[in-house]
Each structure stands twice: as structure tokens, then as C-alpha cells.
Amino acid sequence: MADTDTYDVIVIGAGPAGENAADYAIRGSARRAVLIEGQLVGGECSYWACMPSKALLGAGAALEAATGLPGSRTRVVDDQPEPGRLLAWRDSITHKRDDSSQVDWARGAGIDVVRGVGKLVGEREVEVDGRRLHATEAVVLATGSDASIPPIPGLVDAAPWTSRDATNLVEIPARIAVLGGGVVACEAATWLAELGSVVTMVVRGHSLLPSMEPFVGERVSSGLRERGVDIRFGTTFGSVARPEVDDTGYGRVHGGPAVVELADHAGNVTDRLEVDEILVAAGRRPRTVGVGLDALGIDPKAELDVDDHLNVAGHDWLYAVGDVNGRAPLTHMGKYQARVAGDVIAARAEGRSLDGERYLATADHAAVPQVVFTEPQVGSVGLTERGARDAGIDVVTSELDIEVAGSALARENYRGHAVLVIDRARNVLVGATFVGPDIAELVHSATVAVVGEVPVERLWHAVPSYPTISEIWLRLLENLRGKQS
Numbered sequence: 001m002a003d004t005d006t007y008d009v010i011v012i013g014a015g016p017a018g019e020n021a022a023d024y025a026i027r028g029s030a031r032r033a034v035l036i037e038g039q040l041v042g043g044e045c046s047y048w049a050c051m052p053s054k055a056l057l058g059a060g061a062a063l064e065a066a067t068g069l070p071g072s073r074t075r076v077v078d079d080q081p082e083p084g085r086l087l088a089w090r091d092s093i094t095h096k097r098d099d100s101s102q103v104d105w106a107r108g109a110g111i112d113v114v115r116g117v118g119k120l121v122g123e124r125e126v127e128v129d130g131r132r133l134h135a136t137e138a139v140v141l142a143t144g145s146d147a148s149i150p151p152i153p154g155l156v157d158a159a160p161w162t163s164r165d166a167t168n169l170v171e172i173p174a175r176i177a178v179l180g181g182g183v184v185a186c187e188a189a190t191w192l193a194e195l196g197s198v199v200t201m202v203v204r205g206h207s208l209l210p211s212m213e214p215f216v217g218e219r220v221s222s223g224l225r226e227r228g229v230d231i232r233f234g235t236t237f238g239s240v241a242r243p244e245v246d247d248t249g250y251g252r253v254h255g256g257p258a259v260v261e262l263a264d265h266a267g268n269v270t271d272r273l274e275v276d277e278i279l280v281a282a283g284r285r286p287r288t289v290g291v292g293l294d295a296l297g298i299d300p301k302a303e304l305d306v307d308d309h310l311n312v313a314g315h316d317w318l319y320a321v322g323d324v325n326g327r328a329p330l331t332h333m334g335k336y337q338a339r340v341a342g343d344v345i346a347a348r349a350e351g352r353s354l355d356g357e358r359y360l361a362t363a364d365h366a367a368v369p370q371v372v373f374t375e376p377q378v379g380s381v382g383l384t385e386r387g388a389r390d391a392g393i394d395v396v397t398s399e400l401d402i403e404v405a406g407s408a409l410a411r412e413n414y415r416g417h418a419v420l421v422i423d424r425a426r427n428v429l430v431g432a433t434f435v436g437p438d439i440a441e442l443v444h445s446a447t448v449a450v451v452g453e454v455p456v457e458r459l460w461h462a463v464p465s466y467p468t469i470s471e472i473w474l475r476l477l478e479n480l481r482g483k484q485s
């Protein structure tokens, strides 16, 4: 009988990255893997992040599409989502936080599941609730990330919402202040406003989604303002006071009203807001502390040093995939890294060479795609114009409003914008950004072009179907030809 405490592969954290690493490391072999999970198998994405957030955003997007066309507009009886049914739909998508189907999937894939908090205690050694497990091949760290709460006076004591509350909301706060101008803040402000909250976004910078092309922030700000969201740029929370705090659980209002002092960069108080809830959407921190990295001489507070095999520097048996390594904190990128790490573990276990593209997570550097599900949607891949120039690439750009037959048919007043960033010397696409209704599915075409390093001359022969929003590709290439000739 197999020793239940010895596995070929031990994975700490059963989010999307951990699940895929375990699966790829043993698939088609007699190797044995175990997933150690302290909360829910499926991780942040399934229960607290991607899945519930997209469930909450779907109805608003569908209403936007229906009200955007004569003929369906007059048939829409209410242009706001119906809260009760929307929250029930969200609950059906998250299985009310019951992870049994994911546990069944793991067991069906030949992966053991151990519940508990795992900790590295030495080379290839992991402890979970006093039990010692040994890995003959590899240990994979896939512990994800936690929401960061900035050290603002009174903020922690006010028990603010994090994204877990916003995605799992059961009470809709009448007035809410959202701290942050990143992806979580923009998406959550969208569904909260659609559900009837009066939303004030407090953004310390001067644009939303500042890591993207500048027009992205402008378009998303307009979309949010059209939904009644008040955006205060150049402002942060100076302090928070909430006299009555109540531990009501995820997604319920955590007590009485809070007074938030807004402050400018010099610390001067510029305004005071009274709100019923606060959402902190100020970024995430990899879960590296408390997982035993110090037992290996690795500083748990420092960024993990991980190579393109997803190997942690200095430990050829230790891998880190997903949010925990900070390379590209998105579900699809964590799963991609996990596929690469799993393939590397399998190849090493079978004594095969690691030559070949499948063993290197190269997309993390130059081809990270992302869709932000605001209204309008934002989709991007690769470098922005500024990012490319900062990387020393001589670029030419092609930038246009999305005005093609496909977009005119999608909405009566379609408004969208797109840019291609081309490496002038190699004449290949290094980045693309699209903003507009229904652009999410355009991103993968750009990803293929970036990853494939398709010469712009060849892109001419990728003919977009008529009438689709993809026709913008042709307009952008025509515009580029005008610039290059």
C-alpha cells in the first residue's frame, strides 16, 4: 500500500493555479499528488473573485446591450438589474461556497485533497495540522494573495469591506465609499451602482486603471459617471471613524455609518463623507508570510525570486505559481504558469530534457492579456505605448475610434476606441488595447498576433468577417499603412 504521507508532488493552495499544477504534474502517469487547502478548493477565483464578480456584472451588460438598440429598448421594462434574482444567480455560480464539485474533480483526476493550512518545514517537507508530508519530486506553492488594507487611521477598526464582501454582498449599502482606482474598484463600483448604491470612488491618482493606455481611464470614468458614480481624483482617505462596528459576516453591512475624511496629497482634509459602508480595493499582497519560506532561508516579506520554469531561486524542487509569485496576478496567467510548472515537474521526474517552449512561462513578460468587465469593457494585451517606449522599443501606433459596420449594428450609439502598438524595427505587434461594448472577445486575436510575432504584412491577410467589431483590425492596419508609407 502507498505511504499516505509521501507523494511525488505536494501543492499548497488549491486555487486555480494549484489545481492545474497538481493535474499537469501527474497527468497520464502513476505519480501521486496532494492538494493542501486551508479554505475552499477552487480558491479566490471561484468563490470570492472572478466568478461572483462576473456573475454580478452580467445582467447590467445584458441590459446595456438590450437598451442600446431600438426594437429591444422599448421592451426593457427596467434598465436596472433585479437584485434578488441577480444575487441568487451569483450564488448559483459560486455554489453557495460549497466546494464539493471541485473536490470531486481533484479526486477524479487522481489528486488527494487534504484540508488544513500547509507550511514548508524543510527541503521537500510540508506540515499540515501536525501531520508531516514528504514530496519525492516537488513542492508547489500556490497560496494566492490577500487584499491589502492601507494603514489609514481608523480604517482597520472600521471593519471595511474587501472584495470578498463586495462579490458576496447580501445587503446593498445605500452609500458606499470605494478606496482605489484599479480593476477591483472599477468593476465593483459598476455593479454596486447598478444595484442602487450611491458610490463615491476615492482615487489617489489622476486616472482610473493607470497602468493601461490613458484613454482607458477616461472612457471608464465616463461610463461610471453615467451610472451616477462620483469619482474624487487626487484624493485618499485621511482617516475613518465608525463608532458602531458589527461583525455581521461577509457581504453584510458591518455596523453603523462611517465618516471618512478625504485628504489631498499634502494631507489636507478636503471633504468629509458619511457612508454606510467602505470598500477597500487597494491592491493585493502575495501570501508568502506564514507558509514556511523562512525555514528555507527565504525572506517571506520579499518578492519571490522565480524563474521562467516557475522554480524558486536556489531550490530546484520548489515552484511558485499564480498570485503568490506576483508575476501576473490573473487567473488565466496563474493557470498558464501552473501548466508550465506541471510540465517541468513531469519532465524532470521522467528524466526528459527541458528544451522547448512549453517549459518556459514567456507570456508573463510580453503577452499578458486582461479584460476588465466595466461598461465599456476594456481589453488589452502586451505593452502600452508608454511601456514599450520605457522598454527602449521604437514604436509606431495606430489609434482610432471603433466605427465599423459591426459596431454600428451592435449599438445605436456605439462608442469605442482602440490602439495597436507596433515595434517599428521588427514590424510586429507588441501591444493592443480596445475599449468599448463587447470587445472582450477581440483580445485573443491580438494575443495570438503578439505571441506569434506575426509580421504586420501577414496581418493584412487575416481578414475580419463582415459585419463584426473585429473589422476595427482592418481600419487600424489601413491607418498604420498610411503612417508607414
Ligand SMILES: Cc1cc2nc3c(=O)[nH]c(=O)nc-3n(C[C@H](O)[C@H](O)[C@H](O)COP(=O)(O)OP(=O)(O)OC[C@H]3O[C@@H](n4cnc5c(N)ncnc54)[C@H](O)[C@@H]3O)c2cc1C
Residues within 6 Å of the ligand: 012, 013, 014, 015, 016, 017, 018, 036, 037, 038, 039, 040, 041, 042, 043, 044, 045, 048, 049, 050, 051, 053, 054, 116, 117, 118, 119, 142, 143, 144, 145, 163, 167, 184, 287, 290, 291, 321, 322, 323, 324, 329, 330, 331, 332, 333, 334
Ligand atoms: C474581485 C476580484 C475579481 C477578479 N476577477 C478576475 C477576473 O475576472 N479574471 C482574472 O483573470 N482574474 C481575476 N481576479 C484575480 C484572480 O482572482 C486571481 O489571480 C486568482 O484567484 C489567483 O489564483 P491562485 O490560484 O494563484 O490563488 P487563489 O485563488 O488565491 O488560491 C489560493 C488558495 O490557497 C489557499 N491557501 C493559502 N495559503 C494556504 C496554506 N498555507 N495552506 C493551505 N492553503 C492555503 C487559499 O485558501 C486559496 O484557496 C480577480 C480578483 C479579485 C480580487
Ligand SMILES: NC(=O)c1ccc[n+]([C@@H]2O[C@H](COP(=O)([O-])OP(=O)(O)OC[C@H]3O[C@@H](n4cnc5c(N)ncnc54)[C@H](O)[C@@H]3O)[C@@H](O)[C@H]2O)c1
Residues within 6 Å of the ligand: 150, 151, 179, 180, 181, 182, 183, 184, 185, 187, 203, 204, 205, 236, 237, 281, 282, 283, 284, 329, 330, 370, 371, 372, 373
Ligand atoms: N477582470 C480582471 O481581470 C480582474 C478583476 C479584478 C481584479 N483583478 C486582479 O486583482 C488584482 C487586484 O486588483 P486591485 O484593483 O485591488 O489592485 P490594483 O493594483 O489594480 O489597484 C489598486 C488601487 O488602489 C490604489 N491604492 C493602493 N494603495 C492605496 C492607498 N494607500 N491609498 C489610496 N489608494 C491606494 C492604487 O492607486 C490603485 O488605484 C489585480 O492584479 C487585478 O488585475 C483582475
